[in-house]
Amino acid sequence: MALSILPTADDSRTNATFDELMWALARPGLVRILPLAGFETLAESLIDRECSFHAGSDSVLAKRLAETGARPVSLDKADYVFTTLGSERDVAAVSTLRIGTLAYPDEAATLFAPARIGSGQALRLSGPGIKDILTIEIGGVDPSFWPMREKAIRYPLGWDLYLVDGDRLIGIPRSTKIEVL
Amino acid sequence: MTLQKLTRPWTAFNYGFLDESAKRELRRRILKAIAVPGYQVPYASREVPIARGWGTGGLQVTLTLLKPTSVVKVIDQGADDSVNASSIRKFVGRVGGAVETEDTMEATIIQSRHRIPEEKLREDQILVLQVPNPEPLRPVQPDMSVAREMHGDADYGQLWLILYEQLVKAGRIMQGSSYPSMVNGRHVMTPSPIPRWDVPKLNQADHLTILSAGREKRIFAVPPYTSVEPLVFDDVPYRVEDHQDKTCYRSDVSGFFMNELPQDDGSSLYELSDSHFGVKNIQKSEGEAIEIGETWYKNGRVK
Amino acid sequence: MAYVATRGGERAIEQAERLFRDDLGTITRERIEAVRNGLPYLIDRVMGEASLYEPDLAALALAQAGGDLYEAVLLLRAYRTTQPRLTVAEPVAQTDLFTVRRISAAFKDIPGGQILGPTLDYSHRLLQVGVLKGESYTPDPVIPAAEPAPAVQPSLATWQKAQGLIKDYPAETVAPDDIPDLTREPLLFPASRAHKLQSLARADTGGTLALGYSTMRGYGSVHPTVNELRLAEAPVRMRHPCGTIFSAGRVRVSQTEVVSKAMELELGFSATFGWNEVKVIAAATLDLASNQPNPHPASNEEFVLYHTEPVESSGFCIHFKLPHYVTFQSSLDALRRVKTDREEATAGKIVAEAEDQSEEEEVAL
CATH class of the missing domain: 3.40.50.11310 (Bacterial phosphonate metabolism protein PhnH)
Incomplete structure (x- = not known):
């Protein structure tokens, strides 16, 4: 059995991206560095014809994401949502994200959104993956987002969040409690 | 395409x-x-x-x-x-x-x-x-679909019940490994x-x-x-295996989980279950420059 | 280095594998061909359970495993899972099947006729021991019918539905990409129809038979009749990216419909790769049984589908050969503790009784 031992460039990139996605969620609020900036890199390591997605109003992104084989669907049905949270309208839209069911809380959405990491609203995080507590600052996200999240998540029901700033990434799973300071 | x-x-x-x-x-x-x-x-x-x-x-x-x-x-x-x-x-x-x-x-x-x-x-x-x-939940509910609903409702009463029954019948919780x-x-x-x-x-x-x-x-x-x-009751503390005082016959280390090795004369010897941890301890005692990491258990007690 | 000194396990492990392979000797192209050509029903059974249709690979797997069926199925499944899913073939209707054998137990004759095809059903099972003495066994030649049977046959169930004997359900149209695929998503319950039929299609023949047989014997309310059984070759047609449909060859398939004899006729169905009649009859019976309310295991789809999975069940069965001394140690510890607790309690009781006694003696004095 001849086996290939070395990963291709694609293998390495998707593997490294997932590494960051995984650690970002395992250690909420800590900044991880992606091998490449952009939603497409995140998408190629995660989604394919077995998933659905929603790309907000970004039709160029929607086209690129569709190349993974994933199905574009409306926001309230999507497994993976890539959208901005800059305005109150954006936030109102994502209030319909899937939160799963008690039997299958994994059937919930994952939200990827651009944000400014390191300046802006101070947030105090606690929960699994966080040693004691952690305070982070996030900008570029409408203030209405945090109370909306608080209301939407009824653990273990809820959605998981990634904030992306260029090649920088933080993860905030539904298990994280957020206190707006 | x-x-x-x-x-x-x-x-x-x-x-x-x-x-x-x-x-x-x-x-x-x-x-x-x-x-x-x-x-x-x-x-x-x-x-x-x-x-x-x-x-x-x-x-x-x-x-x-x-x-x-x-x-x-x-x-x-x-x-x-x-x-x-x-x-x-x-x-x-x-x-x-x-x-x-x-x-x-x-x-x-x-x-x-x-x-x-x-x-x-x-x-x-x-x-x-x-x-x-x-x-x-398999011991109390073999049907996976029902068990899933029980997890959904955080309905763990039956699990507590079997632990309690063990306590009443045997005087202690009999769960060996896979402790819920x-x-x-x-x-x-x-x-x-x-x-x-x-x-x-x-x-x-x-x-x-x-x-x-x-x-x-x-x-x-x-x-x-x-x-x-x-899962334990307030008045019955969680008990790990009684290996605190056993000593590894190879490395002379004690206070860790052991394998029991039955001997012909009916007695038993013990050796460290974590085999490479045992190897490192032996190497160290033989004077090799070996770094042994911090352990969870110290003197047979978890910190 | 006492630990290392007692090892040497690696060498033994390697030699154990060599010993197994040594018994089988060199595997040649000729051996693969002999297996493929000489044992087509075994090849079919393995391809069905592996859910991978490729007679050469199946023959190779059998040769490499020395005929151990579960090992052969595992080899093929482990190969199959690495292969990309490029496209979904066009659906095949019963009337598209190039049918070589087609029988119904429900009627003496059926539209299109009973076609016996190749079978040992009606033969005397006698070993041709002369072969062992060097006398080759050449079977009597087949005398072709004056008129060949038509390549395709109508569906009996369609006729029954038209007669109002069997309830017709509207066919669901599902986009190819939306067809659930058991090999790419978990089996959850209640299982979707597609998952159930896929699971039965790649189920262990022996396990399927055992559970199906329990239903047939009366552990359940289903008394099946074979409505239609077919051995056939199914055309594999694919859609080219430019839109045209082309043929990529044919695969051997078996399928069975069984019908209940209850108040209302209900169908149970099963199909699989290769020609394997026992499996599809048993599986179709289980399909039917799982719709009936009764307390027996073969009527519980979760029980049936989980326990007829050949790779899961055989793997777990042989895993009990792995060392379990940590788990065993853990239980042993609990057992011993109970014993010492009891002994201590008994000892305490004796001391207490002795004290009571001495008090009495004092009083007596």
Whole structure:
């Protein structure tokens, strides 16, 4: 059995991206560095014809994401949502994200959104993956987002969040409690 | 679009054996497992070239995480050289070009069956536990669909009841390994068939643990700094195996989990279950410059 | 280095594998061809359970495993899972099947006729021991019918539905990409129809038979009649990216419909790769049984589908050979503790009784 031992460039990139996605969620609020900036890199390591997605109003992104084989669907049905949270309208839209069911809380959405990491609203995080507590600052996200999240998540029901700033990434799973300071 | 564009040059196998679509699925499931600690995420669970029930769940996770810079340790019952551990380690090296190690401190990924190493794992390490039966409710509810509803409702009354019955009948809780434990105050999980000795190592740990049942197609996780509490009654404390005072006849080390070796005369000898930890202790006592990591247990008591 | 000194396990492990392979000797192209051509029903059974249709690979798997069926199925499944899913073939209707054998137990004759095809059903099962003495066994030649049977046959159930004997359900149209695929998603319950039929299609023949047989014997309310059984070759047609449909060859398939004899006729169905009549009859019976309310295991789809999975069940069965001394140690510890607790309790009781006694003696004095 001849086996290939070395990963291709694609293998390495998707593997490294997932590494960051995984650690970002395992250690909420800590900044991880992606091998490449952009939603497409995140998408190629995660989604394919077995998933659905929603790309907000970004039709160029929607086209690129569709190349993974994933199905574009409306926001309230999507497994993976890539959208901005800059305005109150954006936030109102994502209030319909899937939160799963008690039997299958994994059937919930994952939200990827651009944000400014390191300046802006101070947030105090606690929960699994966080040693004691952690305070982070996030900008570029409408203030209405945090109370909306608080209301939407009824653990273990809820959605998981990634904030992306260029090649920088933080993860905030539904298990994280957020206190707006 | 042409057929050609949909395909790529033929190769016998992918890097890490699993193809990219299998890996993507596992990645999606692992993320969900981390987001809801202790909740069993169903997954497709691909066949891999070892038999089901021999660590295929753990192997799929290891293969998904694998990169050429990975340093992989595989143990079975605490030992690196056990039949299955060495076969899995070889396979991982063969399809992933990863570095193999027996030293807990050097490993980035530790795949294990039935044990957690005695040396404390760090924030950058991942423990992958092989799981035969992912369902802690199976003894009280063999129907998986009903058990799933019980998890959904956090309905663990029947589980408490069997522990109580054991207490009444035997005077103590008879659960040996796979001690049911509450994760993040919400989901009861099986920590896999690790001895009771090892369960406290999962509580508020520095490392990430991923538990995977290949045959039963369920994956779950304990992120770092997450509470894992064995189910116990307020007035009956959790008891690990009475190995505090046993001494390893090879290394002369005591205060860790031991293998019992029955002797012809009816007595028993004991040896450290964590085999490489034993090797390191022997090497150190022979004057070699060996670094032994901080241990979870000190003087036979967990810190 | 006492630990290392007691190892040496690696060498033994390696030699154990060599010993197994040594018994089988060199595997040649000729051996593969002999297996493929000489044992087509075994090849079919393995391809069905592996859900991978490729007679050469199946023959190779059998040769490599020395005929151990579960090992062969595992080899093929582990190969199959690494192969990309490029496209979904066009659906095949019963009337598209190039049918070589087609029988119904429900009627003496059926539209299109009973076609016996190749079978041993009606033969005397006698070993041709002369072959062992060097006398080759050449079977009597087939005498072709004056008129060949038509290549395709109508569906009996369609006729029954038209007669109002069997309830017709509207066919669901599902986009190819939306067809559930058991090999790429977990089996959850209640299982979707597609998952159930896929699971039965790749189920273990022996396990399927055991559970199906329990239903047939009376552990359940289903008394099946074979409505229609077919051995056939199914055309594999694919859609080219430019839109045209082309043929990629044919695969051997078996399918069975069984019908209940209850108040209302209900169908159970099963189909699989290769020609394997026992499996599809048993599986179709289980399909039917799982719709009936009764307390027996074979009527519980979760029980049936989980326990007929050949790779999961055989793998777990042989895993019990792996060392379990840590788990065993853990139980042993609990057992011993109970014993010492009891002994301590008994000892305490004796001391207490002795004290009571001495008090009495004092009083007596």
